[in-house]
Amino acid sequence: MKDQDRNKAIMFADIVGSSALYVELGNKAAKAFIADTLKTMSDIVERNDGKVIKTIGDEIMVAFNLPDNACEAAIAIGLELRKINIFVRTGISYGNVIIDNNDAFGDTVNNAAHLAKLAQARQIVVTNEALVSLSPWLAQLCEPFDKIFLKGSTEQTTIHRVTWDKYEGQVLDATLVGSHLDTGHGGLGTQLTLTINGQTHTLHKNDPPLVCGRDPNYASICIANEKTSRRHCSFYYHRGKFVVEDHSTNGSYIHTSDSTQLYIRREATPLTNEGIISLGQVKSPPNQQIHFKI
Template sequence: MGTTKERAILFADLRGSTALYLKLGNTEAATVVTQSLSLLGQIVAKGGGRVVKTLGDGLMAVFDQADPAVEVAVSLHDSLERLAPIAQHQAARHGAIRLKVAIAWGEMVEVDGDCFGDAVNVAARLLDLAGDHETLTTGPLLRELPSDQQERFRSIDKLHLRGRKEPVPVLRMEARRFGDTLSTVIMDAQETDMPDGIRLNWLGTERVFSTASMPLVLGRSPQASFCVSDSRVSRSHARIESHSGHIYLSDLSYNGTHVRFDGDDQALTLRRGTCTLHGSGVISLGAPSTDPTSTQIRFDVLSFSDTLPQC
């Protein structure tokens, strides 16, 4: 038996390979995925980690310290723009390949080259909840980081991890889609009304949430910010948050989240993806809005002047 140690466990998973095979064909798509995983493995090794194993379209890695794992997570996300040859770069640029990452700090034991233990289990469960281009973690890893690294992370809510009785506080590393475009978004937002909150209405239950009270989770769990009762809805099904003058909706579920904006004939389907909420419309959890039995939450993005929202 191996010796129990405290380590950082990182899981990374490439998404979109199915669509890639349809777009590029089997041979070229397989080359893209294989070389992409190889590139991710090289980044892990260069950052001081060790790839324990590859898992389909992803990998699992271990780090002796927490901060190198965080730096590697940043590099992994950035790497998708540096894929070569040209066909791979085009595939990544058009969104065919996406990446999600999860990191956990805790006890693990190494047996015959593989790793087992609490940190492995937590990281694997976090990966299930992560959306495209996201890196998720929990408090134990954050406490191992220097202050400048801790500032990268934002608490998103207490989420239910499979195998855990109580919800776990989860943090997300600020994604490049918000961080690097911050100045541009703010400049654009100054020219229009910035949203101050959102109104949600389901079967007569109406709640108004200010941006200051976000993020909020929609789901079946009694601990969810907006709780609904439907077996097709996950306990933590979707997340609404505010960044840089915009309100975003992210799917966290297995059955998907559907958004139909007023005036649009077609609904937008999110599967671990994110979209910007604007105006008004309907958020359907677990089934499309065309299904009359689905959970359909009416939303209105609000701008307040003198009125304070009630949360």
């Protein structure tokens, strides 16, 4: 049956580290474990009014009528699977989809699949089209994640992460989320200046994220060092403060003006005053150090 010109929220959810399970458990046990995990994910999808279109190895592709249902299902999956120390990476897109012979086609599908590949363990990444269609309580959980080219687009677009994992131990419920979130902190400046090798980049509070890394296809600020990841870290303004978020393998070292040193790896932290950031090593060469000032 063919269903054209219908907006759908498409979600791809991929089990992280499934290959290691085959080594750890053996082929038969790992296959059964993954099948059980996919069944758990599918049950949660159905409870949130979604339809599993197909299973691709250790990944499910799902269609929902609304982005709210997709995000709520993704959060519920994350909350349930962390009980058994299993994590997923999830991409969600919203737009026109063609459903034909129990399969889905179109840029919306391709974009969701692409976002799932960009996401890291425990991350839920959504397109801007999905974000603007979310209910306020879910939209409040979203923060800028990256700026990328989506398929068929000649302009970069900002994608967003649903920060459900920041509130572990708290009930993620529409009636409670608002009380857990601050909407502003103030006093931390509205402009971030980044200087590297004599080049200065300025980030304002309404600007999209500024990405640093080794690969010019991902990064606005390129640092050619083997210890730097292709998309190493990003800077953005979030709820009254400028934040640096590390996406890398080797992490980032932040040296502040008061001589404090902070190491982050695949996590975010607010920036204050001024300091130096070294990517992938305790102290980068002088021409590869990022000097920041707010």
